[in-house]
Amino acid sequence: MNILSPKFISIEGTEGVGKTTAIDGFCQKLSSQGIAHIRTREPGGSKLAECLREILLSNKSDIDDDTELLLMFAARSDHVHKVILPALADGKWVVCDRFIDSTVAYQGFGRYGGNPSKLAKIQYLIDGFVPRLPDVTFWLDLDPVIGIQRAGKRSVADRFESNDSSFFYRTYQGFIHQHQHHAHRIHRIHANQSPNDIVSDMIRHINQTDKS
Template structure:
């Protein structure tokens, strides 16, 4: 039996990473073997590309940025995601292809059709079973980030950029309501995790 592929998405500062451990622990407690990973990253090559892509000193063209995202994703899919799913494990990834549509597409302006072509090439028959989209206004996200860490290359973008990213995420959610669950990231953590638990329970029942 193949596993389930879950992803977490949202603009920088939405707090999605806070819930990775919760989802892993909730599933593990119910006998599910979970692989936790992230994008860009997940493999030695992916992590090296992540460092380059997030470095504020990097001078990368728009096309190069998009292609590097998919290069990292190809290695990630081949080395981590497909083998885990084939072994019956569940994969939980902090970001995946939706992020490229949102950041490089919505934020940077890369044509969505071009990203979709790369998606078809790299993913082929691979599909995400559930995406949790943590939605939050960019100004609230910015306030959270400014007090917690040094900002990376994407986090330093202006609020208008992050609003375009948010809009792209929400457009994808509207177009794929069966896969993408939109969560209000301004809600208390306990409330969000209760919603996550309910949806995870439905996934287990369907399985």
């Protein structure tokens, strides 16, 4: 991997796909090659965004769909300007657990059912308030049924994880939509592989991108 070219990497997927494990392995590879990097997440990543994360994920929060979307972008704006852009300017790689593609998938499809006018509004917010997109996005693709089963074995479900299966099917369609429309940026990885194979796929794609 090219150490002299800091990259903004996002990792995406529905619940239970193994993002945390994949990010663990990917960051270990960066460290082993002496590549300075930060690990962050959405919603969250900055002090304000973490406060908004608590509201967004709390089962006690009574938030309508439009408010949820705007809170996501408020958190993202602070995160980008306070954490992501400064890290990249400092020559560090940024590895982010979720970014704009999750917004399209979870809000655009999960909440709004892929409504074209709503998707257009989300794109307007992306164009207007997201000054830097990821260089590479890894979409961990897994049947949502399997993902839900995996997620169900974890701790108490948060506000998003508590949605019914139809929500996650719609969300999955959102990731398919993003991959179809942004194949140059989004690299699809089959998430039913071993964690080591997933990380190897990620590293291989980065190396190929550097050479192209």
